[in-house]
Amino acid sequence: MSEDKLYAMRHSLAHIMAAAVQRLWPDAKFGVGPVVEHGFYYDIDLGETKISEQQFNKIEKIMRRIIAEKQDFVCTKCPIDDAIQWAKDSHQPYKEELLNDLKRAGTTVAKDLDAAEMGTITESDSALDEVSFYTNGSFKDLCRGPHVANTSEIGAFKLMRVAGAYWRGNEKNPQMQRLYGVAFATQEELDEYLKQLELAKQRDHRKLGKELDLYTTSPLVGVGLPLFTPRGTILRDVVAQYSNQLRQRFGFEKVWTPHITKKDLYETSGHWAKFGEELFLVKSQETSDEMALKPMNCPHHTQIFASQPRSYRDMPVRYLETTTDYRDEKTGELGGLNRVRSLTQDDSHVFCRPDQIEQEINNLLSAAQELYGTIDMKLRVRLSYRDDSDAYLGERELWASAQNQLKSAVEKVGLDYFEQEGEAAFYGPKIDFMATDAIGREHQVATVQLDFVQPQRFGLEYTDRDGNFTTPVMIHCALLGSIERFLSVFIEHTGGWFPFWAAPEQVRILTINDTVLDYVDEITTILSGVTLMQPVKYNEVRFITDIRNESIGKKIREATVVKIPTQIIVGPKDKEQRIVSVRTRAGEEQVTIDQLASYIQNV
Incomplete structure (x- = not known):
């Protein structure tokens, strides 16, 4: 039909x-x-x-x-x-x-x-x-x-x-x-x-979030303000670390900005007129300044760029910041981690010359493809353009140029794409990454946005080869987007069975009885010395030992309920033969104690 x-x-x-x-x-x-x-x-x-x-x-x-x-x-x-x-x-x-x-x-x-x-x-x-x-x-x-x-x-x-x-x-x-x-x-x-x-x-992340002890909410804290448990915090930290490392590979440097700012910043950027009703307002008891909790980070990053003179030789300048923003979303639209009032973005901004746009976009496209390839989600992109309304800032000629450059970049790397009018940000067109999860649903995840407007509004400039002051181009990118929303997708995509590198608890050692405790000490020493290099570098093995006086069957069931990807079962015979029984979703196999470190590195 x-x-x-x-x-x-x-x-x-x-x-x-x-x-x-x-x-x-x-x-x-x-x-x-x-x-x-x-x-x-x-x-x-x-x-x-x-x-x-x-x-x-x-x-x-x-x-x-x-x-x-x-x-x-x-x-x-x-x-x-x-x-x-x-x-x-x-x-x-x-x-x-x-x-x-x-x-x-x-x-x-x-x-x-x-x-x-x-x-x-x-x-x-x-x-x-x-x-x-x-x-x-x-x-x-x-x-x-x-x-x-x-x-x-x-x-x-x-x-x-x-x-x-x-x-x-x-x-x-x-x-x-x-x-x-x-x-x-x-x-x-x-x-x-x-x-x-x-x-x-x-696979509902709200159900799994509770079962796997990843996050909770409290009416005393407020709706749309999730609280992450130790296990959930590990998960969000690991995926944020992966995003940071991918961007640092392409020359991005970390910056930090405060969580409140004067409203003047957002008036200059245009966000106040466009999204003023979504801002949390903050009143100072010391000054007459009107303040707001920051809803986004790009205006702050413009001020770091503007803090010193820039030459064409300095370009591109690349900043990354993984930080929490705040938006006063309507109560009825909030739910789980999909839509929250405190959202943490793996935000990044590039300030570059026009001749550098293509390379910078290619870098970000490569980073996004690698990240979503790692978590086994198929990507296509939506080229999000402006429509004919007056809801956008900037000259139409600049918009046409930006939209053409985004399309050209996507075509050159061979990404599957479709075009849609009316989905652009108010300051520029976007490449929105659409990822398909394990049960066939499509989610908007990463985004790359080209912006000719904010650099002009903030008067950003650099000196070109001829000594003239020139306005840079600004490129916005978030690979995960909102980490909270990404986690809702990631939890449901995996069904809570996270890949080994991302699992809050990667290994659980299960003892059959207390005669093997000295052997368990050897195993924990080995695991403590293992460094996992891929995809997140310098990632130590996260493990606990279950030595309770309970049946091994009960211990296995409990470890499986919270979806521990690797379970090491240790009994008297294992100790005697210098082996361990390793249980994963793929089945069970025996590994010698000498092979254990290599086995864990290659799970």
Whole structure:
């Protein structure tokens, strides 16, 4: 089935679901019902009545009855004033509000709304004269389409969940019930998707984060502010160390910047006007300075660059900083490690001459390919461009040049890519790395951004070969992105079975009884002297010894539950024969004590 046909089918199912809800609850009031990834939803107000998952089968049964009735989707148009009267007569206040907004401001309002159900939109930003409706059976809805011709063209679907959602995303508005469904062309595709969802549920980083003792949260600390345990801290430190070493190989040097700053810095950079509502504000008791917790690091790094005169011979200047930033995200959007209020970025910035852009981007592309190759995630890239709106800073000619250079760099290294307008940062286009995990889901991870705007806004300069002052180009890059979000992906990609180099606890020594304790001392001495060189250099083996008076079976089960990649089992016979039994996910094998160090280095 084509993407357009699938979209129309999912959109039609949103209407069919709403029609089924209306048959069950005739007083239902409807908001919007757009298509989303893999399916659809509809926002519904049932007053005090709450939809439960136990009622999904009843709703689905009515939906299938509507489909079996082979109802046509019929499009009609009417003057917007008539449409407003229809909303009033039908007791649909949310539709009435949308129609009044469309009458007042046309497409300008429509673009700001969750816009699948906004009515027929004209090309201008003037008020609308007419809107369209779609009717199937007795159900009529304000809609601009598209839909399938007849309900008989619907494929396989399933209702999935219901959640609270504020009308138009504003917590000051009434809370509605958002009823979600998924839909595919065939039952086989739906079954495969549901199977993948079950796998994802088993790998959910929130579940594994608790089971593996990686991080916790506290209502006293606050929502979106995760606390990492000793084990979780090892994990985040190791992956950050790997990112640092990759970048240092290409000449990046560490810098450090404070966590608060005057708002003037972000006013100059343009972040205050663009993201002012996402900043945590800090009040000084000593001065009148207006301060903020830093939400990003690039403006700070510009000031380090600007702290001394620069020549073309000094270029490129490369900074890296792995540091925590803070953003006042909406409470309803926070969850696990995916979206947090304290996010740690492996941030880096290059200040270079225009003739150095290609090489610098190639370096960063190589680093990203190596990192994600190491964790066995397939990469492709999204070239994120500006759209035609006025939401971006800088001249369009500079944007065109930047976008062409990014595309050229990606093509020269042979990366699979696709282009998408409207996904750029406000100061420049991006290369967004999309990584596919072990169960086929795609995640945005690393990013490389080309920026001609901030160097100009901060008045950065260097002297060129002719002694003239010239503005440098700025390249932003984060290989992991937000470390918290990366860890959510990494945990789910591995299912908690981290590769040996990244595992918080790499080896656990399990004793059968206490007659082998002297032999265990020999083993721990050997492990303490092993240095793991790849991929993180100077990485000492992380191990503990379990000498409790418990059965070996219980010790193995407990080590397996917390997913220790290497378990060394030591019993009297092992001591006598100068061997150890090594247990991994691949199986069990015996290694002599003399071979142990080499074995661990090559796990």
